[in-house]
Amino acid sequence: MPPNGYPWPIETTRLDNGLRVTVSQDRSAPVVAVNLWYDVGSRHEPHGCTGFAHLFEHLMFEGSVHVAKSEHMQLIQGAGGSLNATTNPDRTNYFETVPAEHLALALWLEADRMGGLVPALSQETLDNQREVVKNERRQRYENVPYGDAWLRLLPMLYPPGHPYHHATIGSMEDLNAADLATFKNFHETYYAPNNAVLTVVGDADPAEVFGLAEKFFGGLAPRPDIPAAPEGRQVVIAGGPARDRVAADVPAPRVYLAHRTYPFGTAEYDALTVLAVVLGSGRGSRLYQRLADGARLAQPDNIGAYGVDLAHGPAPLIVTATARPGVTAEQLEAGLVEVVDELASGGVTEAELDRARALLTTSWWRQLATFEGRADTLGRYAVQFGDPARAAERLPGWLSVTAERASGLAAELLRPIDRATLTYVPEAMA
Amino acid sequence: MTALSSERPAAPYTLPPLGPNKKLKLPKEAERRLPNGLTVIAIRRPAVPLVELRLWVPFGRAHLARAVLLSQTLFSGTDTMSMVEIAAALQSVGGGLSAGVDPDRLLVSGNGLVTGLDRILELLAGVLTGAAYPNDEVATERERLADRIQVAQSQPAHLAREALLRRMYGSHPYATQTPEVEQVRAVRPAQLRALHAERVRPDEAILVLVGDVQPGKALDAAERALGGWEAGGRRLALPAAPPLSPGPLLVVDRPDAVQSSLRIALPAVGRTHPDHAALQLANLVFGGYFSSRWVENIREDKGYTYGPHSAVEHGVAGSALTVAAEVATEVTGPALLETVYELGRLASLPPKEDELEQARQYALGTLQLGMSTQAGLATVASTYAGFGLRLDYLAEHSARLAAATRDDVAAAAATYLAPSRAVAVVLGDAGRIEAPVAALTPVERQVSSA
Numbered sequence: 001m002p003p004n005g006y007p008w009p010i011e012t013t014r015l016d017n018g019l020r021v022t023v024s025q026d027r028s029a030p031v032v033a034v035n036l037w038y039d040v041g042s043r044h045e046p047h048g049c050t051g052f053a054h055l056f057e058h059l060m061f062e063g064s065v066h067v068a069k070s071e072h073m074q075l076i077q078g079a080g081g082s083l084n085a086t087t088n089p090d091r092t093n094y095f096e097t098v099p100a101e102h103l104a105l106a107l108w109l110e111a112d113r114m115g116g117l118v119p120a121l122s123q124e125t126l127d128n129q130r131e132v133v134k135n136e137r138r139q140r141y142e143n144v145p146y147g148d149a150w151l152r153l154l155p156m157l158y159p160p161g162h163p164y165h166h167a168t169i170g171s172m173e174d175l176n177a178a179d180l181a182t183f184k185n186f187h188e189t190y191y192a193p194n195n196a197v198l199t200v201v202g203d204a205d206p207a208e209v210f211g212l213a214e215k216f217f218g219g220l221a222p223r224p225d226i227p228a229a230p231e232g233r234q235v236v237i238a239g240g241p242a243r244d245r246v247a248a249d250v251p252a253p254r255v256y257l258a259h260r261t262y263p264f265g266t267a268e269y270d271a272l273t274v275l276a277v278v279l280g281s282g283r284g285s286r287l288y289q290r291l292a293d294g295a296r297l298a299q300p301d302n303i304g305a306y307g308v309d310l311a312h313g314p315a316p317l318i319v320t321a322t323a324r325p326g327v328t329a330e331q332l333e334a335g336l337v338e339v340v341d342e343l344a345s346g347g348v349t350e351a352e353l354d355r356a357r358a359l360l361t362t363s364w365w366r367q368l369a370t371f372e373g374r375a376d377t378l379g380r381y382a383v384q385f386g387d388p389a390r391a392a393e394r395l396p397g398w399l400s401v402t403a404e405r406a407s408g409l410a411a412e413l414l415r416p417i418d419r420a421t422l423t424y425v426p427e428a429m430a
Numbered sequence: 431m432t433a434l435s436s437e438r439p440a441a442p443y444t445l446p447p448l449g450p451n452k453k454l455k456l457p458k459e460a461e462r463r464l465p466n467g468l469t470v471i472a473i474r475r476p477a478v479p480l481v482e483l484r485l486w487v488p489f490g491r492a493h494l495a496r497a498v499l500l501s502q503t504l505f506s507g508t509d510t511m512s513m514v515e516i517a518a519a520l521q522s523v524g525g526g527l528s529a530g531v532d533p534d535r536l537l538v539s540g541n542g543l544v545t546g547l548d549r550i551l552e553l554l555a556g557v558l559t560g561a562a563y564p565n566d567e568v569a570t571e572r573e574r575l576a577d578r579i580q581v582a583q584s585q586p587a588h589l590a591r592e593a594l595l596r597r598m599y600g601s602h603p604y605a606t607q608t609p610e611v612e613q614v615r616a617v618r619p620a621q622l623r624a625l626h627a628e629r630v631r632p633d634e635a636i637l638v639l640v641g642d643v644q645p646g647k648a649l650d651a652a653e654r655a656l657g658g659w660e661a662g663g664r665r666l667a668l669p670a671a672p673p674l675s676p677g678p679l680l681v682v683d684r685p686d687a688v689q690s691s692l693r694i695a696l697p698a699v700g701r702t703h704p705d706h707a708a709l710q711l712a713n714l715v716f717g718g719y720f721s722s723r724w725v726e727n728i729r730e731d732k733g734y735t736y737g738p739h740s741a742v743e744h745g746v747a748g749s750a751l752t753v754a755a756e757v758a759t760e761v762t763g764p765a766l767l768e769t770v771y772e773l774g775r776l777a778s779l780p781p782k783e784d785e786l787e788q789a790r791q792y793a794l795g796t797l798q799l800g801m802s803t804q805a806g807l808a809t810v811a812s813t814y815a816g817f818g819l820r821l822d823y824l825a826e827h828s829a830r831l832a833a834a835t836r837d838d839v840a841a842a843a844a845t846y847l848a849p850s851r852a853v854a855v856v857l858g859d860a861g862r863i864e865a866p867v868a869a870l871t872p873v874e875r876q877v878s879s880a
Binding site: 026028029030031062069070073074077078079080081082097098099127128129130131132133134135136138139142143144145249250251252282283284289292293296299300301302322324325354355358359361362365366368369370371 | 455475476477478479480513514517518521522523524525526541542543570571573574577578580581583584585586687688689719720721726729730731732733734735736737756757758787788789791792793794795796798799801802803804805
């Protein structure tokens, strides 16, 4: 009997304006997590507007009709809470965790910026947050060795016009060109109640949450014609394997191998998730045993394999390793390719599967150990699969992957012809 | 107040009233001191079927390179199991254990499925009593550590932190927290075995277990597994950290950097000092959370930086307040100006009542939130225990946070946040930042090899 991956109660409702509301009660700590998933991400950005969804996320903290600039943060933090938001290719999420007695405040603030952001948007806040985002880009991607790997891998995996072709952080050029009218239009288009899911987890009564949701969000008008992102499930690839070699200020050669797989949420992606653990999680993994412990080509840190959980197109699998001193990029790549090719041709063993299952079980429960983790998970399943209760399927989905299926998938996906290879070499070695 | 948008009415106008603060809920700790000296603390928190483990072993004044390498090779094999066998055995119960050191302690931390608790403790005991430091594994880990230090030496945040620590602590052991690559390469396996025999001992160690456990049974399980860990060795106490000695701002060159790393240290006091609650609040008002003056100023108002942060850091030998921001190269001078201004403003004028109230609520709320998960609770319980405190101390601390007045916070700010007492470092493109910084404060330059 496979375990139930979500053993807490779930209650849902839908307001007349289309806002879906999920409540999962747990009174074990006097805290509530509030989470809003908006079904908009960088995949919706047209050419020339890269980085807009994320810059917009910043603007959501800069005030709305009844909330002054910076007041959102002040009110939540002043209530003893924590908060943040993130943007990825698929979606934008906003979340706060507050002592349970401050639930109404958190909901009111989210409603005010869902319904009343546009009148508060000014050129000044846009200019200010544009600079903050440009500093974020420098701090995370430019000023760090290998920091731009993700930015380089995406266009190698997805052709121009594909919703995953560009990275969420966007280009400096597009960020500089962003104008106020575009952002007002962005909010009008996507930040509608029928394009969002509100989730509350923790020490809260479902009836009370539904009442507050109706009170604060019920008057917001739905938008009937929200434009879809470009279709991403089919990827038309011209030519064979993609390669990029970068000479940069990095301490050692590093290689990334990337493959397109299946969308997050499919049975195939569950098998891929298991494969990635077998290949690259921890010291029991193949990559570690073969390249760090065995052939000693790779630094034992910075070696691994993981899928990036994207749901609207074939999600990427990334395999990476960094060379030990004296090892060239070519030697390292050959070693990585050998391990990946072996997985494709020879499949996985039962012992490897057992280890992967135990690790995935722990990681699943760790994700759900926090109220905010649970709220975000329920929001994801409500937005991407239409029902928060489907969160319970993921753990049994992973645990039911057989050696035969994982091996078959490896053979299908990990072909050299479908591979993108990105190599960094220190400038001195280039 | 802006008018409502006609087509998209916003939420009802009135801000909902805040409920009264709920009382801090402290979980019960079950505690037992084993005959070998090991203190075991178990806390039930059944949220998910996992257990969190933290083992604190005092490690002050241990040889730095050896201590760091020991932490990286502790799990690299015993007389009966290889490194990969240990890792695979832990992973088969969904578990993982790792070790790290700082100048105060060796900390083993990890978690796993609660059904695997006995197995995890058994594997931990095997390592504590029988870590073999096999020559080949030590050689691998030594190179790994050397590589990692080399990588860190290319990271601006790491270099800035190192420069600040040297400036803060002079010849105290806290001054250097990352060994040099050559020092790491010089470590021999026999030295690790000797250090283990001398310092990895239960006498003053504290094990914390938090999760879906019955506390009494968890204590029994720990006693069964670790009762045979032999006492002995010796304990070395750290000397008290020296007071900060202010001087010129140190400019560390990193040619062509697109950002500058600004770091400032200020004096602070330990958790049980009567000023601690007021200092914590003063730090919050200044820059300790998003809704603070400094973040509002240099991020929200001016856009100079993405994630500025200030924090009170506690070590067993002393505490300090540290301030950190990565700022765009061209605004390094202005960012320093605003930072010194905000420190000076709080050191000279009392905070407003609403600012203090907000900081107070934040401090009380984060206490609550920090303990709301198994992992958070385990870390808090272990950290406090390492400083000789138990979770019930938090009741006392939250009462002090609740009672601190504007005068208390102003007095703490005048004492601890005064810019004249600061020690400062900026790492960046010296050719572009030195003159603007020197316009504000005396500087001296250090040339970095990175």
